[in-house]
Amino acid sequence: MISFLAQTAAPPAGSDMVDKLARTPLSQVLMVVAVCTVLRIALFPILRNTPAHKRTGLFAFARIFNEVFDAIVYAGVFVFMLIRPFGIQTFKIPSGSMLNTLQLQDYIVANKAVYRYSDPKVGDIVVFRPPDYALYDYQKGLEIDFIKRCVGVEGDLIEIRDDVLYRNGQRVDESFVSYLNADGSPQTESEQSFRIKRNFKLVERNGEFWPVVYFGDVANAHGMVAERYQATTPEMATELLESPAAKIPKGHLLFMGDNRDYSSDGRVWGLAKRENVIGKSEFIWFPVNRWRPTH
Numbered sequence: 001m002i003s004f005l006a007q008t009a010a011p012p013a014g015s016d017m018v019d020k021l022a023r024t025p026l027s028q029v030l031m032v033v034a035v036c037t038v039l040r041i042a043l044f045p046i047l048r049n050t051p052a053h054k055r056t057g058l059f060a061f062a063r064i065f066n067e068v069f070d071a072i073v074y075a076g077v078f079v080f081m082l083i084r085p086f087g088i089q090t091f092k093i094p095s096g097s098m099l100n101t102l103q104l105q106d107y108i109v110a111n112k113a114v115y116r117y118s119d120p121k122v123g124d125i126v127v128f129r130p131p132d133y134a135l136y137d138y139q140k141g142l143e144i145d146f147i148k149r150c151v152g153v154e155g156d157l158i159e160i161r162d163d164v165l166y167r168n169g170q171r172v173d174e175s176f177v178s179y180l181n182a183d184g185s186p187q188t189e190s191e192q193s194f195r196i197k198r199n200f201k202l203v204e205r206n207g208e209f210w211p212v213v214y215f216g217d218v219a220n221a222h223g224m225v226a227e228r229y230q231a232t233t234p235e236m237a238t239e240l241l242e243s244p245a246a247k248i249p250k251g252h253l254l255f256m257g258d259n260r261d262y263s264s265d266g267r268v269w270g271l272a273k274r275e276n277v278i279g280k281s282e283f284i285w286f287p288v289n290r291w292r293p294t295h
Contacts, residue, residue, distance in 0.1 A: 033072070039065070040066055043069075044066075088111055088113075089112055089279065090285065091107070091109075091145060091281075092105070096259055097258070097265070098149070098259060099178050099259040101176055104184070105287070107285050108147070108281045109282050109283055110278065110282065111281075111282045119153065120274075122150055122152065124281075125147060125148070125281040126148065127277075129146075129272075129278065130272065130276075133269060134226065146255070150255055151165060151254050152253065152254035153253055154247075154252060155248065155250075157248075158202065177260055178259050179259070179260060180259050200213050202245060202254070202271070203243040205243065209249060211269065211270045212225075213267055213268075219241045226269040226270070229269075248271065249271075254272075
């Protein structure tokens with residue numbers, strides 16, 4: 001997920017806490033639940049054996065702590081072992097690849113249940129785990145989620161020609177697409193004049209599906225795609241240019257950001273696996289003035 005200057009109200013102090021809590025590792029949750037359970041067991045004799053007429057002082061504190069531990073245990077089990085894995089989860093948008101649909105510091109709610117019974121559809125805004133080679137070195141090994149729009153499902157043939165997306169040979173009207181700077185500001189006339197309209201297609205090569213980004217006779221040059229997909233020789237670039245576009249294979253999806261000039265997405269690192277899909281973005285819950293469904 002992605003970086004630009006926020007143009008909305010600053011997030012509340014508690015919103016970052018919500019995001020961090022939502023990502024608490026299950027192992028830590030289990031540890032807290034176990035500790036609270038042990039403490040509840042330890043308090044049980046005091047609560048059970050104290051006569052009614054002596055239920056003050058230590059008993060009162062023991063009852064309060066018991067209720068707190070009880071709430072933590074139930075919350076841990078219900079929220080982290082039922083709701084988060086199978087229901088919904090909140091996510092924070094840290095960059096601008098989905099402008100203007102999603103802005104920096106938006107907090108969204110993702111529906112994790114919907115894709116247990118159905119597959120992502122074209123147009124869905126999806127939270128997913130990216131392939132490892134889509135991450136920067138400092139991100140590898142961390143729990144990193146991406147959020148992008150699904151532009152192609154298995155069996156689709158996706159191409160971009162002069163910034164226009166074609167699906168199965170048909171031009172697609174993408175009214176949500178923007179071409180903004182990384183900070184969310186409009187491109188100046190000078191920036192627009194130097195901007196290159198790039199083309200895109202998928203190519204099957206040596207049993208793999210390569211993203212091919214090209215303009216003129218330049219294809220997959222350094223900085224245009226992930227390192228594993230770069231054309232290291234002129235002959236390889238020619239091969240990629242001349243290869244026919246391939247359909248998205250079974251079990252894979254193609255994602256792109258709405259802010260096309262500043263999105264590291266399927267054009268750069270290729271296809272995402274269906275098994276790595278986390279959930280569908282349903283609505284923005286913060287900032288308050290941006291409450292709305294995401295589509």
